[in-house]
Amino acid sequence: MDVKRIFRHELFLTFFLCCVNGQTSEPFFLVTFPAVIQSGSEAKLCTSVLKPRDGLMDIHLVGNDNQTTLLLQKKTNEELHHCFIFQAPRVDAQSVQKIRVEVQGRSFKFVEERKVMFRPYYPLTFMQTDKPIYNPGQMVHFRAVTMNSSFVALDQMYSMVVVEDSQSNRIGQWTNVSSIRWILQLSHQLNPEARQGMYALKAYIGERMIVHNFEVKKYVLPKFEVTVKAAQTHSVGEEELKIEVCGKYTYNQPVPGRAWVEVCRNPFEYVTVPGVVRPCLNKTAEMNKTGCASFTFNTSAFTNFRFEDYLQDSLVIQANLTEEGTDTVMTKSEAVSLTYEIGKVTFVDLPDVFEHGSVLEGKIKVAHFNGTPIQNTAVYLLEGQSWASRLLQNLTTxxxxLAAFSLNTAGLPNSDLNLMASVTPEVRDTYKKPYFTTDEKNIRLLQPATSYTQTFSELTIEKIEQPLKCDTEITVxxxxxxxxxxxxxxxxAVIYMVLSRGVIVHHGYKKVNVKTSSGAASGSFSFKLFVGADLSPAVQILAYCLLPSDNVVAGNTVLDIEKCFKNKVSVQFSPASAVPGEENTVKLSAPPGSLCGVSAVDQSVLILESGRRLNAEKIFGLLPVQSVSDYPYDVEDEQECLKVRPRRDVRTDSAYEAFKAVGLKVATNLAVREPQCLTYKGLNYQRNFYDVYYRRNGGNFAMSRLAVESLPEVTSAFEVTIRTVFPETWIWQLAEVGYWINAGSCEGSGHHHHLGDGCLLSVL
Structure with a gap:
């Protein structure tokens, strides 16, 4: 038997299936649990008993010392779909143990073991400075906050907190300092002659170290910000590249002046070929009343070069905005990716399966790179592979x-059909040449489903607009x-599970009873899911079922959720806008008992350093698990070789990958995983990504190669006031809810201030 054929076919694995008169013994069982479980937590495992039969299911946790703990014992005489909670063992370091499932009756016995990892999760700690950048001699204000993985604040003792300069010299130190009502707030005065560079704040909790960086350098606050708008990707098929340059003061007024824009295509850094030049174009334009200037460049000047192979596939834009009256210049750069794709060819309304001898119908769509359809253009329908294709039909959009086609499959091979759609009758080299994409679709031959053949059935989860809004109920x-x-x-029964942060949070099932027509049946059902802050930032949904052919089908999806917290905080300036010198008040609203850390900095500071500001993204980034897409290597389970009989097909079932994609282990006596090893006529065939290695017992190895927050716009005139104070940090204080924070006199010359807040409420 051809080894390549074994692995080119989709593979099939049975877990110790007992056979009686050629029929698989019952009952079937399937136990799922997260591959990684938090140490000491209340963990959840879910069981399904399918095709029940009198017997007993025992689920044990097997420790590293082979001591067993009974987690669950259930009878298997009736169908069961249920989740159970067990106490995860507490460990000081990650520990790989096993969950053993035993199902036994008078005439059957199944034993399955799967690895599971228990991992300690440490409290989450973050540090925050009032600004991301400082001049030498300024005061650095900072905070440290510790909380658990549910974002509940904790009082914490820090064994040491240090400040290090750009040369890693320790210039500040505090020992054995504790947070007061969950927040530790300290400050450090920089030396007027302080070295410039990146500084580090380090907080130690036992052996753990938390680091936060800030920059020290001499700077002058910018008066305005420059933005450059251009397409992220530009096709060589589009002759014009449009660029818009805008300038706005920090108080949202447009900047008068002129803009100069240069567009270049750089050669690769390693190129030393004589004659290779850096093509550039530049233009100048006056800013309009809205503070913007528009430019159009002919991109043919950047392509069709003799030395084009030595040029990068990107355009670099540099914009200089010169303020009228002061000649102050601000610069902004952007990069635009350059692609040789000038259009797309895609299949539309094409079925996934077909019966041999039937008429296959579908459409081919041809569009420009920007998505506009192209009419009256030739398009070709081909069959085979890109390196060996056969022309089936010539079409015109x-x-x-769109170009519709009908294909009689009676004259085609009685096998899966690989169709291709192209604007050329054969595959061509497209490197550094304009091209249309080629679409390819594999349509599977419909065959009766058995446990030894590939299944065409599927479960899919309907797409929902994302990110999901917090505190809403959705329909899945x-x-x-x-x-x-x-x-x-x-x-x-279609079983579904919802996971968040690597934990099973919802489980249910729906009985489906449908009649087939021409060997097919379809339908749908829905369930409600409340999206709370505890599910953020994402949920993963898995659905699976067992078919009459004893095939398991599964599907999964990930739904992003907006990053939100249980504490709802609102911040308001009173009045919402103020003229320089006017008193202003900040009002905080948060749950009773909250402690809020409030900061307000000049908007100009964030123009200099916009990326190093505490936000929800960074807080959620502290979570040990946000979503799961695979197993850790340490919990991959070993597999025994599958014995292959002549004329037996082996296949890949996507069910295993669906479970793995949400981080769930599955212990079952059903076929859900492809083998990594096959035994055929005394030879063991070991499979890896590219190769199949085979050996005869006692023999040598041989190898065969496989193919493988914004403020409103200010449009009215304002009174100019001479600025007498120049603070960059306007507010840096802790406030309990119910108090008013007086921001003092608003001495800024029409400046905006960026207000940040974080409110903590401990419920321990």
């Missing part, structure tokens, strides 16, 4: 850019499409 719809099942009536 209509006014909507699961669609099922059962194809090739020989049973005239399909009665099964």
């Amino acid at each position: 209509g006014s909507n850019g 719809t699961i669609k099922y499409n059962f194809v090739g099942e020989t049973a005239s009536n399909i009665n099964t």
Whole structure:
């Protein structure tokens, strides 16, 4: 038997299936649990008993010392879909143990073991400075906050807090300092002759170290900000590149003046070929009343070069804005990716499966790079692979850019069909040449579903607009499409699970009873899910079921959620806008008992350093798990070789990958995973990504190669006031809810201030 054929076919794995008269013994069971579980937590595992039969299911946790702990014992005489809570062992360091599932009756016994990792999660700690950048001699204000993985604030003793300069010299130190009502707030005076560079704040909790960096350098606050708007990607098929340069003062007024823009295409750094030049174009324009200037460049000047192979596939934009009256110049740079793709060819309305001898119908769409359809253009339908294709039909697109086709499959091979759509009748080299993409679609041959053949059935989870809003209820719809099942009536349970931050948070199932028509049946059902802050920043949904052919089908998806917190905080200036010298008050609203750390800095500071500001993204980045997409290497389970009989097909079932994609381990006696090793006629075939290695017991190895927060716009005139004070940090204080914070006199010359706040409420 051809080894390549074994692995080119989709693979099939059975877990110790006992066979009686050629039929698989019952019951079937499937136990799922997270591959990584927090030490000492209340963990959850979910069980399904399918095709029940009198027996007993025992689930044990097997420790490293082989001591066992009974987690669950259930009878298997009735169908079961339920989750159970168990206490995870407390460990000081990550520990890989095993969960053993035993199902035993009078005439059957199944034993399955799967690895599981228990990992201690440390409290989350972040540090915050009032500004991201300081002049030498300024005061650095900073805070440290510690909380658990549910964002509940904790009082914390810090064994040491230090400040290090750009040469790692310690210039400030505090020992054994504790937070007061959850927040530690300290400050450090920089030396007027302080070295410039990146400084580090380090907080130690036992052996753990938390680091926060800030910059010290001599600077002058910018008066205005420059933005450059251009397409992220530009196609060589588009002759014009449009660029807009805008300038705004920190108080939202447009900047008068003129803009100069230069666009260049740089050669690769390593190029030393004589004659290679850096093509550039530049233009100048006056700013309009809105503070913007528009430019259009002909990009043909950057392509069709003799030395084009030595030029980078990107355009670099540099914009200089010169303020009228002062000649103050601000610079902004952007990069635009350059692509040789000038259009797209895609299949539309093409089925996933077909019956041999039927007429296959579909459409091909041709569009420009920007998505506009192309009419009256030739497009070709091909069959085979890109390196060995066969032309089937010549087509022409209509006014909507679509070309419809009908294909009689009677004259085609009785196998899966690989179709390609292209604007050329053969595949061509597209390197550094304008091209249309080629679409490729594999349509599978419909065959009766058995446990030894590939299943075409699938479960899909309907897409929902993302990110999901917090504190809302959503409807999750699961669609099922059962194809090739020989049973005239399909009665099964579709089990679904919702995970957040690597933990099972919701579980349910829906009984589905549908009649098949021409070997197919489809439908959908829905369930409600409340999206609370405890689910943020994402939920993962898994659905699976067992079909009459004993195939397991599964589907999964990830839904992003807006980053939100249980504490709802609002901040208001009173009045909302003020003239220089006017008193202003900041009002905070938060749950009773909250302690808020409030800061307000001059907007000009954030123009200099916009990326190093505490925000929700950075807080959620502290979580040990946000979502899961794989198993850690340490918990991958070893597999025994699958014995292959002649004429037996082996296949890949996507069910295992669906479980793995949400970080769930699955212990089951059902076929859900492809083998990494096959035994055929005394040879063991070991599979890796590219190769199949085989050996005869006692023999040598041989190898065969496989193919493988913004303020409102200010439009009215304002009174100019001479600025007498120049603070960069306007507010840096702790406030309990219910108090008013007086921001003092608003002495800025029409400046905006960026207000940040974080309120903590401990519920321990």
